Amino acid sequence: MSEQTKASARITVARDAGEGGTPPVNDSAFARWLADRAGQLLLQVRAEVGHEDGKALKAAGDQAAHELLRAELARWRPADAVLSEEDEQSRVAWTEGNRPDRLGSNRVWIVDPLDGTREFSEEGRDDWAVHVALWTADSSAPARLTAGAVAMPARHCTLATDQPPAYPPMPLESATGGSIRIAASRTRPPAFVTALAEGLGAELVPMGSAGVKIAAVINGEADAYVHAGGQYEWDSAAPVAVALATGLHASRVDGSPLAYNQADPKLPDLVVCRKDLAPRLLAALQRHLP
Numbered sequence: 001m002s003e004q005t006k007a008s009a010r011i012t013v014a015r016d017a018g019e020g021g022t023p024p025v026n027d028s029a030f031a032r033w034l035a036d037r038a039g040q041l042l043l044q045v046r047a048e049v050g051h052e053d054g055k056a057l058k059a060a061g062d063q064a065a066h067e068l069l070r071a072e073l074a075r076w077r078p079a080d081a082v083l084s085e086e087d088e089q090s091r092v093a094w095t096e097g098n099r100p101d102r103l104g105s106n107r108v109w110i111v112d113p114l115d116g117t118r119e120f121s122e123e124g125r126d127d128w129a130v131h132v133a134l135w136t137a138d139s140s141a142p143a144r145l146t147a148g149a150v151a152m153p154a155r156h157c158t159l160a161t162d163q164p165p166a167y168p169p170m171p172l173e174s175a176t177g178g179s180i181r182i183a184a185s186r187t188r189p190p191a192f193v194t195a196l197a198e199g200l201g202a203e204l205v206p207m208g209s210a211g212v213k214i215a216a217v218i219n220g221e222a223d224a225y226v227h228a229g230g231q232y233e234w235d236s237a238a239p240v241a242v243a244l245a246t247g248l249h250a251s252r253v254d255g256s257p258l259a260y261n262q263a264d265p266k267l268p269d270l271v272v273c274r275k276d277l278a279p280r281l282l283a284a285l286q287r288h289l290p
């Protein structure tokens, strides 16, 4: 047995032994419960596998969290469909006549078992998350996202729609120097983001994980999150569910609405910010769109 297989076996044993009890019936509370369980498992994987081989750690984390989410959703929400980053066919853009179950389902869990995989593999970094969202076809909720949870276990923090956080306060000029703080990917920021920030007199705040960046806007640590150039539904569904429940603005960078459980799961760009900032930011973004 290789060292990695041994580590995976130990983790599986520990996961099975770690009883999660009976989860809440309420979908939002269930999303929090599930994201927290996967988050705790990921901390365990990190501790057991170690950071020596980053690739092995990423693979072990992705797999362990994915399997836990899959198993618990099958056990506690057996009638619901699932769209998970780690499913083999998750990136397929489906066509009529060849449709996965989720496109005909009323309830679809959209999950990212480990968002910020790169940061998870880097020792000392805490900007990675577990995303669990529920999309329902007949929902009147914005973007039809009826539940969402973002667990950030290395930050000891989980944001979820069962207790939507308070709307972030306007930042004090004394704290920010009056400039807008835009959270952006530390490794794959949009090509235009430096020019966008210069045009707005804004400061860029690089971080890993879409969930952590949207959480930063929710917590008031940043004023906006801007992304373009590629992403999938699971990267944003859960944190956008919490941001919308909090009352924040979330849309595509051209201002059009975000839509989930689409035939093609690509959702390449988005902006999340306080409502007062949205008109100014969207107008500035217009100048950078093709």
Ligand SMILES: Nc1ncnc2c1ncn2[C@@H]1O[C@H](COP(=O)(O)O)[C@@H](OP(=O)(O)O)[C@H]1O
Pocket: 085, 112, 114, 115, 116, 117, 118, 184, 185, 186, 187, 188, 207, 208, 209, 210, 228, 229, 230, 231, 232, 235
């Ligand atoms: N250009 C791109 N194409 C596809 N996915 C992208 C992307 N830029 C960012 N992402 C995904 O968005 C998530 C947040 O990225 P970042 O930390 O760079 O902001 C990551 O998810 P995963 O970690 O789940 O793969 C990353 O893979």
Ligand SMILES: [Mg+2]
Pocket: 085, 112, 114, 115, 116, 210, 234, 235
């Ligand atoms: Mg992701």
